[in-house]
Amino acid sequence: MSEIQFILDDKQITVDFSEKLYSPTTTLLKYLRSLKDHKGVKEGCGEGDCGACTVVVAEEINGKLMYKAIDSCLVFLPWVHGKQVITVEGLGTSANLHPVQKAMVDMDGSQCGFCTPGFVMSIFAIYKSYKKPNEDVIRDALAGNLCRCTGYRPIIDAAKEACKLRKPDQFSESEKKVVRILKGIKKQGSVKLLLETHKYWMPETAEEAISIRRKNKKALLVSGATDVALRVTKKHENIPEIIDLSFIDSIKEIVTKDGYIHIGAGLSLEMLRQEIRNDLPALSDMLDVFGSKQIRSKASLGGNIGSASPIGDTLPVLMAYDAIINLQGVKGIRSVRLREFIKGYRTIDMKSDEIIAFVSVPVPDKKVIYKSYKISKRTDLDISTVSACFSLKLKKNIVEEFSAFYGGMAAQTSNAAKASKYLLNKEWNLENIEHAAKLIDQDFSPISDARSGAEARKIMARNLLLKFFNNVHEKQ
Amino acid sequence: MKNNNEMTNIVHESARLHVSGEAKYIDDIDFSSLLHARVFYSSYAHAEIVSYDLTEARKVNGVHAVIGPDDLPSENQMGCIFHDEPVLAEGVVECVGQAMFLIAAETEEQCIEAEKLIKVEFKELDAIITLPEAIEKGELLQPRRKIERGDVEKAFKEAENVIEGELEVGGQEHWYLETQVAVAIPGEAGDLKILSSTQNPTEVQAIVSEVLGIARMQVEVEMRRMGGAFGGKESQANHIAAWAALLAAKTKRPVKLRLFRDDDQKITGKRHPFLIKYKAAYTNEGRITAVDFEQNCNGGHATDLTMSILERAQMHADNYYFIPNMKIIGNAWKTNLPSNTAFRGFGGPQGMAGIETIIDRVARNLGKDAGSIRKINFYGSRDRNITPYGQKVENNRLSRLWNETVNISEYRARRKQVDAFNKKNKFVKRGLAITPIKFGISFTTSFLNQAGALVNIYRDGSVLVNHGGTEMGQGLHTKIAQIAASELGVNYSCIKVTATNTSKVPNSSPTAASSGTDMNGMAVKNAVEKLKQRMASVVAT
């Protein structure tokens, strides 16, 4: 098998990789720009930071289309199998503009115009997904698009204007037909691209994935690919074998059962963020400043844990909540506390036949305060310099439980052990906090890198504890 | 002037093309038999090139050329004003990102494969990166510049108060959304057509012709639109075009060089970091009587536009304030960084930051609002109106502007709110400032303050306008079309402004120095006037 099928704007497309025009790690951006009539999509960075390459993908879910904006520079082409890809050309032409495009013209939303197709697509995703988006929704959806010329105000105005005039468009008309076609493609079952140079598996069940993994030890697991794709676009690496977990529906569920919130490892961070806002606020706060909407719509929780990066933003939060990682292998499910699962710099306790299937977070004790923080050079779409999540249980102002998990302070996310131990059974007051903050210096010896000096990191770590103290104080 | 509403309510001439993805940037144009190019660059800040070997790279399937410094047809020089920047590093590399070899192949992937096979042996040398290092042990790129007026030393002796200090102003990456790109297309008899994302097609033409050793008449440079520039494509687009041209001349095939973002950030220069040392004297009221500035800027490894930028910083060191005694030294340091270059403000912001820092410190020392300190130091209308560089400040409207801004913005009320907030809050603080700016429009190299236009009126009444300016998003073409329409007294829709082209309007100046509309607009106006006269004489007969 060497083919994938999808819809590009309104046309049904088959890409046959055996023709060697494209490889399974060709990005969607590169593919689109190789076509004569799809040069609207732009490359500004090739790493998810600018949004110039934004396209909208429609997925069939329960007979309806769900629209989301993604960065096409981070998409391996096979991922679009069974989906509809909508580009700026699909929206309208200069002679016949889509309402979103028209609003951008009317509100003076473009100057040099290079970022514009990306903005148009991000706004189009809002247009299709929200009846009456407020300004927060719009800003959040545009945080992944960079404009160096115009200034964002006219673009935000254009988004408001477009959504005000929201009405059915050509995509509403074709929805039924698209759903039928996409269902038809899905029915044909899971796809394996077995080529001379590359192998790319797209299993539909965890069991299938595990059996492929057992037989192909070198194959790399990919979920949202927002981390892995950079190895191709930035490091120019060749990845010959990939198992793409993003077609497995069973690992995209979220259920609360037996005192745990069970989160599928394949669930996108954006969906997760929406689902847990009330139950795990420290996690949703963190996800609010995680990448951009384009990144979160594609990135998975499993991928963030699987990367085991010292600045992986969900890690300090999930460690504070004492989450459990459930690995599925040939022998079934194996569960490990996340605090023990991360073994070191980008290393995890996962066997060669296993995948992370789901993450179980204990339903938080109402008496425990959880709070997460992220310090980065800018609020949106930036990597943490230092991140932290604190948990605190007080009884009559005496610390009964406390943890302070930090990212960016060591080769792996970890608890400020000395500081935490010091605070136990002490009174929750500024004097004790200031003493504990000093102990953080003994807990970590951070590095200096492009993002920050070691000394500054230490100051941030100490000050975050003070900030937490103040925030708790303000609440009480 | 035509119908007022029509003239003022105009969207960007390309707006509909932008939003539909139909606007073509250089990388969007398909060429048959196009080769892709890649620059192999230094990974050392400073190193001797002991040896290199290109044989394996040249053998890669699909590779058509790998060029080193020995393969250049003409001089190894591409500096735009001072001739101190090699096309390809020879013997030594002086910054990370300095170009060493050029590759052309059928695909970008083949270029990358070839790049991985280039072997270079370096011997690392000491590098100078920061300004303090440069000041301690470095060298100047060009002789120091000085502006001086009055007697600074005497004023310091007589001063009621003196402050001294240092201000560091950091660099900045342009991050034009469209990275640097050029396509070079060989024509007949050694001619070349270049599509270049440049603010300065004429200079691209000049550098390409010099690098290839051919006449300027053989090089045609065209620029329809840039995906942003911000100064980053004022001189450094030259390099990209020159490299593409060398490969095109060598392979006799069209060659496209489009930098990946990472490579662009490493290869090209940025805003100049400054380290400004200052000493200032002021009265107990807050009047500044003397300032001694030493402006040190980090020029990178070659001069590029550094001297003009530094001079502009010096000429903006007074900002809007009359300072009777002033000395401004300007040092451009050579460092092992990519050559820093034009960036919005062109040294002006750095220069102004120095004096504004002084104002701020004076205000704090005297316990007054910085706005009030600014105000008493403003240039006057009748006296106190000569700048340290001898220019008279004419038509000074600052007092009026200032008062209106203070009133409209309710500055005083806000000030009170901010102070009250800050008293109440320990950790979160607010700030408020009002700052005037005096900025020099036009080029300080005064012969550049000229422009040309070509206006074609066709017999159906449609008008095609060309001028020397380039469109990078600022809306220049829109404004030029408005000027042409209003001068001709025709509908805006009758006018089309097309790509800037060196064979239509020769010897143009860069589109920079906040002068694009004024200069090119006047050239268009001038052309239209001539055409109108000619038409009038026909009508009269």
Ligand SMILES: Cc1cc2nc3c(=O)[nH]c(=O)nc-3n(C[C@H](O)[C@H](O)[C@H](O)COP(=O)(O)OP(=O)(O)OC[C@H]3O[C@@H](n4cnc5c(N)ncnc54)[C@H](O)[C@@H]3O)c2cc1C
């Ligand atoms: C522009 C941009 C911004 C970003 N911002 C942030 C940010 O703010 N905070 C942050 O923490 N990260 C950020 N990232 C990094 C990245 O997006 C996240 O780590 C993301 O969660 C990765 O998820 P993914 O599904 O895309 O992972 P992938 O790229 O698919 O995989 C990442 C790793 O996890 C492994 N893996 C994936 N799924 C599984 C599984 N089910 N079982 C076992 N192993 C698995 C893969 O083998 C791979 O090693 C950013 C990345 C980009 C490009």
Ligand code: FES
């Ligand atoms: S090209 Fe910048 S996000 Fe994809």
Ligand code: FES
């Ligand atoms: S209009 Fe130029 S980057 Fe947005």
